[in-house]
Amino acid sequence: MAPLTLGFLMDPLEHVRVDHDSTFALMLEAQRRGHTVRYLEQSWLSYTGTCAEARMRTVKVRREPGRHFDVLEESVRPISSLDALFLRKDPPVDVEFLHATQLVELCAGRPPVFINSPQGIRDANEKLFTLNFPDLMPETCVARDKSVLQDFIRQHPGGTILKPIDGFGGKGIVFVSPGDRNTRSLLEIMTSHGRESVIAQAYVPQSRQGDKRIILVDGEPVGAVLRVPSEDDHRGNMAAGGTPVKTTLTEREKQICARLKPKLQERGLLLVGIDTLGDFLTEVNVTSPTGLAEIDALNGCCVEMPIIDLAERLAAKR
Template sequence: MKIAYVMDPLTRVNVFADTTFALMLGAQQRGHDIFYVRPESLEARGDEAFAMLQPVTLRQDPVDPVSYGEARQASLDEMDVVWMRKDPPFDDTYMYEVMLLELAEERGTLVLNRPRGLRDANEKLYALHFSDHTPRTLVSSQAESIKAFAEEVGGKAVLKPLDGHGGAGIFVIGSEDRNLNAMIEVSTHGGTRRVMVQQYLPEARQGDKRVLMLDGKPMGAILRVPLEQEHRSNIHVGGRVEKTELTEREQAICEAVGPRLKADGLTFVGLDMIGERLTEVNVTSPTGIQEMSRLNGVDGPAEVMAWIENELG
């Protein structure tokens, strides 16, 4: 097959941690042709999507990880599969790029994740479809509502921007904190932008679970444990990764979320869970497949590629 990956520059990737790199390498190892696509090269001519397609050969070598072939502007109709793996933020530029990829999907190319699903599934708000499994949550731009909610859930809450990623802009707020008003003002841009506020879960100190979902079913999970001086457990801010298993309740969350993911065309997804509660649903470029593969002794990228090969017959 011919498989294109719309992603941020390959020069930025950590070859031993980056999930997109692992998916590309896994496809290459199974004999498929892989192409790198710069997001800004996407364009439309009528109802046909085009991009600068650059063949690449990958090696899990941090010094010399990639060899580039000659790039050419071509129709995405030539591709069997296009992965949208550009990192957030989900801004206007991202939305237009997804709309262009929808043209390729309509003409027969398999696009992962499905463009319509990417447009509709805000990584914070999507979890609210499963509120039986989430912490108590408020979405608001109003300071008084946010402060009252923090009091209602015990005087401590987690404040998140709706368009954030990688732990950026997340605060643990407390009703007695003298910085509370300032944090709310900064996060809501003076009451003009909504944020998500969730009940603080003490289990966060033991880490949060990243569960990778493929076609609505769990592939495996990792536990990300925060540094002592951090409340965020994201790997890129120093979170330690440990082997973990899903509890019975966490399995039930996967079973509740899975059918909706499949219906929305969200094939490869990362669920975040703290204290057996669903906190986020990551759909744009979920990470963790290399860590999960090493800790669990599996080949996650090969499993993903096997699903694609079966899907396309």
């Protein structure tokens, strides 16, 4: 097919870890196929009365730490000049990020293919979207009221995991047991004294063997990695020190993927990373799911291929 122009809205390219970053892996695959790769940051977006535009850098990328990209050209261009735009800024999804998802949609009737849909990203909080599938999840409570959260913790003698709703990379996730004298203080901190809701989830003992990141492309699983926590931590997230281990999907995980597929497709969530613990779904990551480089390295494959394949197919219909 004719070369495309693919944009990547992401955090500063200067700071990516070239052997870990999933967005960088996608850029490499796009470049390998002869597509033009353009990089932009959220702060470079603007609107001038006709359509959204951004300062964009056309780049050449390579897997060489410290000299991993060259800027071939830089100019302000309309978002509509892109054939596809990968929205890959890391969480948190704050007000500025939400504003960015609204700006990129202003394309004077000719938007690029979005991976993922801006509206879908706005609708699907990575922790709360799973609440649409209560039968797939561990027992869960979302509240800001300290007494409600304390009751939930008391009802789970095996322990409770507390998570900030907008957290990412394992940040702020804690384990508490009934009777823990730190519980009240932790709840005060995590709820900002009752001003912010948190997620409380029944502890899943299988988490010691690791949680699984499964990459879905248009609702279909294309790869997975088991993330095993260190001996002195309960978090398997690689950003929190978890170790990536080769894995395969269980029948239960295939069933979870099938259940999610229609909901993801109807929201335009084409590239998603779901997390499972044992038989349970715990998160649906839609902003910039990671794990591609680790899956590639462990399995000798290229998970980026079906993702760029999808961008090409959709762009051909644009």
